[in-house]
Amino acid sequence: MRYLPHTEKDRKAMLEAIGASTVEDMFCDVPAQALLDEPVDLPSFVGEMEVERTFADFAAKNLSPSSAPSFLGAGAYRHHVPATVDYLVQRGEFLTAYTPYQPEVSQGTLQYLYEFQTQVALMTGMEVANASMYDGATATAEAVMMAVRATRRHRAVLAGGLHPHYFDVTKTSAHSLNIDLVHPDSDPTRPADPASVIDLIDEQTACVVVQSPDMFGRVIDLRPIAEAAHARGALVVAVTTEVVSLGLLEAPGNQGADIVAAEGQSLGNALSYGGPYVGLFATTSKLVRQMPGRVTGETQDVEGERGWVLTLSTREQHIRREKATSNICTNAGLCALAFTIHASLLGEEGLSRLARINHANACKLADMLIGIDGVELMNDSFFNEFTVKLSKPAEQVVEALAERGILGGVPITRLLPERDDLANFLLVTVTETNSDADMDALVLALEEIL
C-alpha cells in the first residue's frame, strides 16, 4: 500500500520491541466479542489510476456548470477564480498544517488569517472579524446566539428575505436554546418593506437579522431597520450571501450593523456542490469578547519582532468548556486563505470592477428576459441576481432547460417548498462568467419553453 511505509520486517521488529507476539496483543483492551477477525466487507485497495477512473465516472454523470450556460446562485456563486489561488493554497505548508497552536512554526497561517480578518473587516465596514466559520448559514446562527448572550434577551426577528437555509440552521440552534424566532413571510412581488420588520422589534428582541441583497435579490436599506432596532436596545445582524456585492453596495457596517454574517465562497472557492465554503463573521470592538470562533492577534516575540498568535482563547471551548461562546473548533482555514489570495489579487480596483461587471451583466440579462412573453421581472433593485415570475411552474421550466443543457436558475420553491404561491418564481443569477452566448441561449430556450 503506497501510503504505508512499514515493511513486514519493520512491523516484526517493532512488535518485538513492544513485547507483543501478535498484532492482536496491542488490542488486548478491546472486548473480545467486538474485535473483528478480518477486514470488513468492502473492496480491496486500488492504485491511483483506478481512483481517478472511479471519480471520473461519478463526474460523467453530472452536468458541469463549467460546460453549460449556468444561472444558478441563491447563496453559491460561480466566479472566475484566478489560477494563482488554487496553486498557492495547494502549497503543502499551507494545505497540510493544523490549526496554528505552535505560533513559532505557524506564522504563515497566522499572518494570512490576520490579513483575512482585515479584508473581511474592510469589506463589511466593521471593526473586527474572526478567522472564519463553516459557512454563511452557520455564521448567521452563531450571530443570533451571540446577540442573545450580549443582550440577555431571548427573541430574534429574522426578515423574510433571509435565505431559507440560513433561517433553518438558525431555527435548529435556537430550538436547543429556547430562543424565540419571529420570521414573517416575504412577498417578492413588492419592494421590500422595512416596516414589516421594524414593527416586529420589541423590548425583548435580542437582534434583527436582515439579508441584503435578500433571497429574491433585492437590495435592502438597513439604516431605518438599524435605527429602530437600536432604539429598542436590539442588535442588527446583517447577512450577505454574495460577498462580491460589497464591491458595489454600501457596507453593512456603514448602515448600523452590529454583527455581519456572510458567505465568502464567491472569492477563491469552488462551488464544490455546496461545500466546503467559508463563513465570514465581523463585529464591533465592543462585542469582540462575545464573538465565536478563532481569532488571530498581533504581538511581539522575545526579540521584539512583530508576530501573530491565536488570541482571546478564553472565549473558546478548549479553555471554557461548557461556558464557551461556541463549540466551534475546526473552521474553514484553507477556504479563508483562498478568499484572501483572491481578494489580494483583485485589490481595490479589481473588486470594484468585478462587482460592476456582475451588476452590468445582470442588468443586461434582466432586460433581455423582460422581452419574453411569460417572463415578468419582480425586482426594482438587485446586484447580480433577481427574481422573475414565469407563466409556468419554475421547477418544470428548470427541468426543461436542463434537458437543453442549460442550468437556468433556482426555483424559489426549491428553497421554500411550502410557498405554493411562488411556484412560478425563478431566481436567476448572472456573474462575470456568463457570456453573451450564455444569455442568448437562455433567452432562446425560454422562448421555446414558455
Next chain:
Amino acid sequence: MADMSQGRSNVPVGGSQATAQKTISGSKGLDFAEPLIFEMGEDGRTGVDLPDVSVSDDRLGGMRRKDAVGLPGLSEPQVVRHYTRLSQKNYGIDSGFYPLGSCTMKHNPRINEKVARMKGLGDLHPLQPTSTAQGALELIDTLATWIKTLCGMPAVAMSPAAGAHGELCGMMAIKAALEDRGEADVRKRVLVPESAHGTNPATAAACGFTVDSIPATDRGRVDFDAFKAKLGPDVAGIMLTNPNTCGLFENEVIDIADAIHDAGGYFYCDGANFNAIVGRVRPGDLGIDCMHLNLHKTFSTPHGGGGPGAGPVVLSEALAPFAPVPYVVHDADGFKMVEHKADSDAKPFGRLKGNHGQMGVFIRALAFMISHGSDGLRQASTDAVLNANYLRVKLQDVMSVSFDGMCMHEVLFDDHFLKDTGVTTLDFAKAMIDEGFHPMTMYFPLVVHGALLMEPTESESKETLDLYIETLRGLNERAQSGDAQFFKDAPVLTPRRRLDETAAARKPVLRWTPPAE
C-alpha cells in the same frame, strides 16, 4: 552530551549570538521578512485584468457604496511571492513529523486533491437540478455506505461540517429522540468524562443540556462505579471518547453502553480517535447510539491550517429517524435529495448547515478509503497503533508514561520526568521545534499534569520514529543535566521566537489599520 553531538549543530554557525544578528533587509537567508499585504500595495496595480465597466445607480436601491473598501493593489507576481514566502513560515505534515495528539496528522495524498477538482465534481452547483447531479448524489451515497460499513451502524448524517459540528448533530438527535419520548424536559443532564475534548461540554451546553463530569480511574479510564452512581432519570446520555484522550481503549465500554441504555439515556461516542480501530472494531458493536467521524483526521483530508473538515455522524436505529435534512435517498428512478422537513417521512430535527455538506471533503475522504480498501484501512489503523506503542516502549524509561499497558494510536506522557529540572512541558515542546519536529499536543488531556500527547499515525516510517526517539532522549538528557535555560530560550531557529500571548490577549490588535495620515 553525547546525544547532542550527532548531526548538525543546533545553533547557527557563529554560536547563539548569530540568531540576534541583524541583516539589512530583515530577511535571514530563506527566512524572509515579509510585510502584511496591506503594507505592500500601490494604487493602480492589480492582479487581475477585468474591463472597467460603468453601471448606473438605477437598480441599486440607492445603496451604492460611497467609500473605498481599502484593499491594496498588487500585481500577480507580488501576490504569488507574498503567499509563497508566508507558506515557508509554516510547518505542515509535508514538512515533517507532526505527532500532534488527537489531531491525526497523516499524509494527505495529492490524488485526492486532483479528483476533488475534477470538472463535473468541483464545479457543481448545490442547487442545480438533482437530475443533473446524479453522480454527485451517488458519490455521497457511496461514501455513506463505506462509513456505515466501517462503523457497523445503520445510518449516517452527512451534513455536519466538522467534528464539533458532528457533536452538535449527535446531541441534537438525542434531544429530538427525548422530545419524541416526551422526556426532554426531564432528561437534561449529560455525563462527560473529565478527560473529554473541550468541544464535548461546549456542545452539550449549546444543546441546552447541563454537564456533569465523570472522574477517571488511575488506569486512565472512566470510573465505572462513579459513572453508575451518576445515572438517574434526569440523565440524557453520556459523551464518551473511545479510544479515549489518554490514548486508551475504554475496556468497559460495552458495560457503559448497557448501563446508559438501562437508565434510559443515549450513548454519544466522540470518534476523534477512530483512526486506532478502523477495520478492527466497529463502534456499532460497542453499543453506541451516535458517533461523529472527523473525515479530516481519520480519512486524511487536509487540515489546511484549521479546516475545512467534515463530521458525518453515524446513528443507531433509535436515533436514525431524527437525522437532519438534507439526506440522499435512492429508488428505481435514481438518487434524490430530501431537503426539507416537510418532504421527509422521518422526523428530522432540522438543518445544520447551508446546502448538503462538505462535498469537497467527501470526495477526498472517499478517494482515501477507496485507495486503501478494506484491507489497507485495517493495516493503516494497525500501523498507527504499532507506531504509538513503539514510541511508548522506546521512551518509557526516560519519560513518564501516564498509564501502563498497551496504548492505542496515541501515547500520553506527563511532566513527572521533568520534575526538578526547571523545564516545563511547554519548554520541552519548544526545544523540539528547533530539532525540526512539530511538538506533540501539550497540556491536554487535563487528567494528568503537564500532558504530552503524541500521535504518530501510520504515515511515519520506522526511521522517522527512531530519529524522533533519539532526539527526545537527547533533549531529556539535556533537561536532566540542569541546562534549563536552553529550553527557556527555545525555539531559536524559527522565523519568530516565543511570542507574547498574554500581551496579545490583554490589548487585542485583531486587524491592520491604515497609519494615521
